[in-house]
Amino acid sequence: MVTGAGGFVGRRLCDALRSQNAVVIGAGRSGDAVGEDGVAFDLLDEAAVSDAVSHIGPDVVVHLAAQSSVGQSAGRAADTWATNVGGSLNLARAVATSAPQACLLFASSSEVYGRAFLTGKAHENTMPQPQSAYARSKRAAEEMLADVLSASNQLIVARPGNHTGRGQDSRFVAPSFASQVVKGGDVRVGNLQARRDFLHVDDVVDAYVALLKNRAALPSRSTFNVASGVPVQIGFVLEQLIQLSQSSPKVVVDPELVRPVDIEVAELDASKIATAIGWSPRRSLADALLDVLQGVSKI
Numbered sequence: 001m002v003t004g005a006g007g008f009v010g011r012r013l014c015d016a017l018r019s020q021n022a023v024v025i026g027a028g029r030s031g032d033a034v035g036e037d038g039v040a041f042d043l044l045d046e047a048a049v050s051d052a053v054s055h056i057g058p059d060v061v062v063h064l065a066a067q068s069s070v071g072q073s074a075g076r077a078a079d080t081w082a083t084n085v086g087g088s089l090n091l092a093r094a095v096a097t098s099a100p101q102a103c104l105l106f107a108s109s110s111e112v113y114g115r116a117f118l119t120g121k122a123h124e125n126t127m128p129q130p131q132s133a134y135a136r137s138k139r140a141a142e143e144m145l146a147d148v149l150s151a152s153n154q155l156i157v158a159r160p161g162n163h164t165g166r167g168q169d170s171r172f173v174a175p176s177f178a179s180q181v182v183k184g185g186d187v188r189v190g191n192l193q194a195r196r197d198f199l200h201v202d203d204v205v206d207a208y209v210a211l212l213k214n215r216a217a218l219p220s221r222s223t224f225n226v227a228s229g230v231p232v233q234i235g236f237v238l239e240q241l242i243q244l245s246q247s248s249p250k251v252v253v254d255p256e257l258v259r260p261v262d263i264e265v266a267e268l269d270a271s272k273i274a275t276a277i278g279w280s281p282r283r284s285l286a287d288a289l290l291d292v293l294q295g296v297s298k299i
Contacts, residue, residue, distance in 0.1 A: 001025045001061045001062070002014055002017070002024060002025070002026050002064060003027045003043065003064055003091065004063075004066065005026025005028050007064060008165075008167055008169065008201065009107070009201060009205065010026065010028070012202060013064070013209070017209060020209065025039060025056050025058065027040075027041065028040060028065065029041070039052050043083065043086075043088070043091060044082060044087055044090065045090075046094075049090040049091055049093075050090075050093070050094045053095055053097075059101075059102055059103070060105070060212055061099070061102055062104075062208065062212070063091060063104060063107065066107070067080045068134070080137050081137045081140075083137075084134070084137035084140075085137050085140050088141040093148060095149060096148060099153075102154075103155075103212070104145065104149060104153060104156070105156045105212060106145055106155065106156070106157050107158055107160065107208070108158060108159045110159045110160060110161045110227065110266065111134060112135050113126060113128050114128060115131060116129045117266045118263065120267070122266075122267065123269045123272070124224065154221075155220070156212075156223075156224070157223040158207065159223065159224065159225050160225075160227065161196065161199060161226065161227040161266070162196050162197060163198070163199040163203070163288075164201060164288050164289070164291075164292055165200055165288055165291040167295055168201070168292065174198070174237055174241070177189070178245075178296050181249055181293075182293065184247070184249065185250075187242075187249045188252050189238065190253070191234070191260075192238065193233065193234070193264065194233070194234050194261045194263065194265075195231040195265045195266065196231055196234065197228055197231045197266060197268050198228070198232060200291065201291075203283050206282070207224075207226045207273065207279050210278070211224065213277075214276070217276075218277075224272055225268045225273065226273060227268035227269075228270065229267070229269060229270045229271075231265055231266055231267050237285070237289065240285065244286065245293055245297075
């Protein structure tokens, strides 16, 4: 069972799991693309979540559904907490009651580390210091899941860095830049100095699949960074998009887009997942950005 099955990561993950001969039940809100065998419910409807989990009886639950935009969370904090914590609580209760032997993989975020990045590279045992409603809600959901799930449920928490590719919402930095580059004219930008870890979304999907395939060898409660370990400057992402598109737009710094950057460098250590299951990213940043460009134009 995959929540958020109609989303950016969910669609790809469902396809990848089916390619491994898994029986996949996509879950999402009514109207979302959850597939022919999917089930529609609102995570905030406790009774509906309970009924769905009881009916499906999943062996594995991948919980992707979330309010996933850091920027959007600033203006909709209550909705962010309701979805990311309240919805996750409803799911945890249902799984603990109706699927007490199931493994739940929770897609958290490297954003939970927050100000901890100021002291250097973040490991899984680094104490999180989240800075946004989104990050705080994700961190709270991690702790809640560990408490509310049955002791017989396995919990795997994944903390991916930035991931991008074809089909990502234009609220995120790479598709925002790409859509402007493809349209032509000026590319309006904010602060380009921050350095972040970027992955192709398919590498993140591969990590989730590998974690599930190797879950029998993992502890009942485990956390993994999913990252390249090599942060790059946001400005370099823009430069790569311009180069790949073979265009020469004018880059204009828009004062309205410039935000103070408290965390100049977000560096993640991904050695734990490499050691535990042998995962490392196979695709380059250029591969990811070309995928983004192909999603907004015909190259």
